[in-house]
Amino acid sequence: MAGFVAAKSPGRATIATAFRFALREMRGGLQGFYVFIACIALGVAAIAGVASLSRGLTEGITGEGRAILGGDLDFSLVHREVSGAEREFLDGLGKVSVIANMRAMARTPSGDKQALVEVKAIDGAYPLFGSLRLSGGGDVHTELLRHDDAWGAVVDPALLARLDISVGDEITLGYVRLKVVDTIAGEPDKLSGGIDFGPRLMISRAALEASKLLQPGTLVRWHQRVALDGASAGPTGDVAVKAVREEAETRFPDAGWRIRSRDNAAPGLSRSIGQFTQFLTLVGLTALVVGGVGVANAVRAFLDSKRPVIATFKCVGAPGSFVFWLYLIQILMLAGCGIAIGLVLGALLPFAAGAALSQVLPVQVIAGIYPGELALGLLYGVLTALAFALWPLGRAHDVPPTALFRDEIGTRARLPRRRYVAAAAVTVLVLAGLAVVLAYEPRIALIYVCAAAASFVLLFAVGRGVMALARRMPRFNGRSGRASALATEWRLALGNIHRPGALTPSVTLSLGLGLTLLVALTLIDGNLRRELTTRIAGEAPSFFFLDIQSGQMPAFRKLIAREAPNADLVTAPMLRGRLVKLNGVPTSQITPAPDAAWVLRGDRGITYSADLPKNSQLVAGKWWPKDYAGEPLVSFEGKLAKGLGLKIGDPVTVNVLGREITARVANTRDVEWESLALNFVMVFSPNTFAGAPHSYLATVTWKTPVTAEREIALLKAVSNALPTVTGVRVKDAIQQVNDLVGQLAWAIRGASAITLIASVLVLAGALAAGHRNRIHDAVILKTLGATRARLIAAYVMEYAMLGLATAIFAVFAGTVAAWYVIVKIMQVGFAFQPMTALVAALVALALSVGFGLIGTWRVLGERPAPVLRNL
Incomplete structure (x- = not known):
């Protein structure tokens, strides 16, 4: 008694007393908290891992970085090689x-078979870093020498299969x-080249x-890779690399080359890793939030028993306040167990993934313990x-002393005091803010968090709505014996x-978020496949032909x-040209809208035309006359122009063939990109x-489908008559993209399964939390004559x-x-897929009915006498 009187004073005494009592109560073990711990562990493992x-x-x-890039620095140009002064500098x-x-197109000597290949012509210094490994173990430069009347070539094994x-x-x-x-x-520098549309064919210059x-x-891209004299692989070398890059940009501002350094060797891959990491982190956070429902259920059931x-x-x-601190300390201890398990699993994931996926991942995983991520x-x-x-x-703060003298099963829930409501709200906001601030793309993360929050609120409303609807449903009275029994049930x-x-x-919340995410991802995957294989494939051209020279056009047309x-x-x-200035401001100093940023990365295909394409x-704006001869004008794609902050009359500077050309925006236009026709930004x-020297694209x-x-x-x-013309069969390219989408979809579904697993755990926990009330009901009904069936x-x-309502x-x-x-x-068409x-309805019904019956079977096995004695 004295201890509690002392504990009435706020501060350390209350918390210290609560801590001692919490340790005593924890001696009873973890019974009833296994789902709680599993939910926390699963979400933490997903995020940390x-x-x-x-x-x-x-x-x-x-x-x-050096091996992936092929050097300390890479200076790349399209169409042209470096000039004398530029080469002297390098x-x-x-x-x-x-x-x-x-x-280009590689063909068998008979011309019967041909394949699109990624040609890579190397010099004697290649590779500056790393090593090119051949299956036969030979030296690549010796193998590429001329053999009688044919030059040597080494190829990707896939080319052998394509050409038989x-x-x-x-x-x-x-x-x-x-x-x-x-x-x-x-091939050490394969990742630096981006996506390949054909197998590698490596030859000499x-x-x-x-x-x-x-x-x-x-359309040829020239790469000048440089191994700097005296540049080390550490931070000191990075400083030297940065200084050389700045010097190159200062001395040759109009060169038009794209400079990449070893610290950004594969920007496309790094960007993809960042985006995919963000998605998986948000999926893990969703699993953690879904698990939070299990936490709430477990805590509520635990406190009801207490x-x-x-x-x-x-x-x-x-x-x-003593009651609050007593059970908060216990909950944090239990959460600590789940967090510790999750952190161990998360720390092991890089080691496991690196070993299991070494042949699949594009780079080696540097497995280690990363404290910041944990x-x-x-x-x-x-x-x-x-x-x-x-x-x-x-x-629990306001449980009355009278609860000791009467059993309050199913009492109406009361709101906690304001300070607890405010603390819960602040914690949720901090959790959401953390997810947005630390995201790779905060805008996408904000949309995701808002959608998850809206789904959470709506699911709670759905649960309450189902309860209200059930309360107002008619109670049928059957006339026959069987009908009367069904009416009773x-x-x-x-x-x-x-x-x-x-x-x-609890059931609607536990299943709803996981199923919603699964339905959304399945529909996105299905619509992308439909767009690729049906609409785009039906509207797209049959072929693209590249690198048609002006002198070849008459023969090509015939x-x-x-x-x-x-x-x-x-x-x-x-x-090919690269945007270097918008409104006189260098593009490196411009922050575009997220959906327009890709236009400023690297080179873009450009064209000219007297007529609106x-x-x-x-x-x-207006289109220029056919005989226009004034200052250069440009037509810009409308949505991208808006994302870049461009208006009619604004100057745009592009670097083409090493020359900077400035044109004014004369008009903006909408483009049907999904048609895969000849469209240009x-x-x-x-x-x-x-x-200006250029080739043609066709x-x-x-008009009607052909075989x-x-x-x-x-x-x-075409390849036999015009060997230098490159042909791309669109159906092959679409199939390649479709395969990539399929692989990505499976990866995303696998990651999203974490949320569904958390949903199942929470569902099991919710049923376990209602075990006490179920036993009470079953015993009373069995005493009154109800059969198990x-x-x-x-x-x-x-x-x-409940499962059907959740599925809907x-x-x-x-x-x-x-x-x-x-x-x-994505700005493509959408179609609902029944x-x-x-499938969602069947999954919801199977999970809700299955787990419900598993828990119910245990309840129905309880003997009435022990329960009735305690009523």
Whole structure:
């Protein structure tokens, strides 16, 4: 008694006394808290593990930066090689390796088979860092020498399969013969090149020149890799690399080259890792929030079982604050167990992923213990436990002493005191703010968090709505014996749904978020596949033909007219340029809208035209006259112009062939990108590039569907007649993208399964939390004559209705989320897929009825006598 009187004074005494009592109560073990611990552990493991794996991948890219990039610095140019002054500058920095990359058609000598290849022409200094491994173990420079009348070539093994050839066979590239002398087992700088649309074909610089593929305007990217003299691999070397980069930009401001350094060797891969990490982190956070429902259920059930203990404390003088601190300390101890398990699993994930996925991941995972990433998981776990425990703990503050003298099963819930409500709200806001602030793309994270919060609130409302609906449902009275029995079971099921303390809100919350996420991801995946395989494939051209020289255009037109008389041929001049200034401001100093940032990365395809291109519609401004001869003008894609802050009349500067050209925005237009027609972000007035060397781009579209054999026959005819022209069969490219989408979808579904697992755990926990009330009901009903079969039938009806209500919400909310992503973010068409709704309904019914019956079977096995004696 004296201890409690002393504990009435706030501060350390209250907390210290509560801590001693908490340790005593914890001697009873963890019974009833296994779901609580599992939910916390699962979410923390997902967040800490994903963050650690991302850090391991990033460290892998940074550690292998020199080998991935191929040098300390990479200076890349499109269409042209470096000038004399530029090469002199580069030679003064250290050892230089020059590489040419382009796409072309490789053919068998008979011309029967051809394939799009990624050509890489190397010099004697390649590679500056790392090593190129050949399957036969030979030296690449020796293998690429000329053999009799054919040049040597090493290839990706996939090319052998596509052309049905073997090592030792010959192929042709342009006007040169190549002998395949070996296959590539490892290419150190492969990741720096981005996405490949064909297998690698590696040849010497001399072989490329002999092929006659290098024509004015040909789309070829020249890379000058530099190994700086005296530059180390550590921070000191990074400073030297940065200084050289700044010097190059200052001395050659109009060079138009894209400079990359070893600390950003694979920007596309790093960006993809960051985006995927953000998604997985948000999925982990969703799992943690779903698990938070389990935390709340477990805490509420635990405190309900402790009502006599709490009332006893109150009777002997303990204040409400003592009760709050006593059970908060216990909850934090239990949460600590779950967090510790999650952190151990999260720390092990980089080691496990690095070993299991070493042949799949594009870079080596630098496995290690990353304290910062583990601390992030710890913080998320603590905040989640507090956010969902404070509310029921606040209610425990006001348990009256009279609870010791009467059993209050199913009493109406009362709101906690304001300070507990405020503390819970602040914790939730901190949790959401942390997710947004630390995200790779805060805007996407904010949308995701808001959507999750809205789903949470709506699911709670759905649970209350189902209870209200059940309360107002008619109670049927059957006339026959069986009908009367079913009517009784129906009334019992409805009563279980809407009674005080019912499981309805917990079941809808536990299943709803997981199913909503699953439905949304499935619909997004299905719509992307439909867009690729149905709409885009149906509207897209059959072929793209690249690098058509001006002198080849008459022969190319005649060939298409002869081989594909029923096809439409569309051509456009093609150059590559890089935006360097907008409104006179360097693009490096501009922060564009997130959906327009890609326009400023690297080079863009540009063209000129006297007429408004097809698949385009003017939004603002006017198109120039056909005989226009004034200052250079440009037409900009409307949404991208808005994202870049451009208006009619603003100057835009692009670097083309090493020259900076400034044009004014004459108009903006909408472009149907999904048609895959000849569309460009920027279309210039014809006088802008008068006399500039360039090639042509063409599309061929059959008016009526044709067989694959007919398409391949056209590709064969073009590649045989015009060996330097590159043909891309659109269906092959779409299939490649479709395969990539499929692989990504499976990865995302696998990650999202974490949320569904958390939902199942919470559902099991919710049913366990209602175990006490279920035993009471079952005993009373069995005493009054109810059979086990009738009780099971009533419970099946109850859980089936709850599962169906949850499925309906999940389908609706998931469809809205998928529609927003597909239509508003990806800007493509959306179609509802009924099978997704059916699968969601079946999953919800199976989980709710299955787990419900498992828990009910245990309840029905209870003997009435022990329970009745305690009533």
